[in-house]
Amino acid sequence: MGRKPCCEKVGLKKGPWTSEEDKKLINFMLTHGQCCWRAVPKLAGLLRCGKSCRLRWTNYLRPDLRRGMLSEDEEKLVIELHSQLGNRWSKIASQLPGRTDNEIKNIWNSYIMKKLRKMGIDPLTHKPISPSTEEQQRRCMDMSCDGDEQAELDCSMDSSETAEEEAKEKNTASPRDPAADASLSNCPEFCTDEVPMLQPHEILIPCDSSAFSSSCSSASSSSSSSPRMEPPEPMHLWGWDDPTGCNPIDQELTWKSYQEDWKYDVFCFDY
DNA sequence: AACTTCTTCAACCGCAGGCTA
């Protein structure tokens, strides 16, 4: 069979993207919309594989992304969804507008997991950790043999702190609280079969370059020679349901910050 | 100040599944 690799490995750039490459990709995506990723690098003049372009766009350059820490609501939602879906990051991310699966995954691994452990909750099972159980002891033994990092963390946790945090946790809505689970499962927003997927036409400005340039005229005042890109409408105008409870004002603020951070100039290049 | 260890997160890799010829 010998399936071909996704891209020709030779001659293609890897590693961190330069601002120049970002500009090319952004310009291409905003003028042409999302099309065949395999063709994107060639058409955009990039020495990257399509996969790399897709990843860069979806995880970093997409105009509708929300950057920064998760809000408390988002964090709760991630934990709740993870308890139901496991490591299905894309499903989880689809419930959090402007967040990517990669971002959620990173936040989970670097922050939420630690936090849950500190609270005495096993991040994998979402059940309280009970250090006195034989299971725990066995895991500690296993850990000492095979260097299981997670077990090590579990075992090294101060048991008094664990108990305290656990008690605290029981007073709040535990992720495995049956009532909470029931209410969640009754909530149509959490039906994973009805994930509100974002379509390209919802993100991107129409391909018509004249329409594009006119739409960004209001934002181009700061640079007459190289017009600045106008990100699309604020997210709350796109008709998203917002399970995080973020109100439009918050989203508008987020969007304003984004617009202020939007530094890329549009390039023109021939194909 | 210098060095080491830890943390974060962008990017990569390989695989699965959908689609089509």
Add this chain to the structure above:
DNA sequence: CTAGCCTGCGGTTGAAGAAGT
């Protein structure tokens, strides 16, 4: 039905910066 292409997903890696000693 099968093979090949393409996209998307989840696990993993490694560079860079932060924190600790």
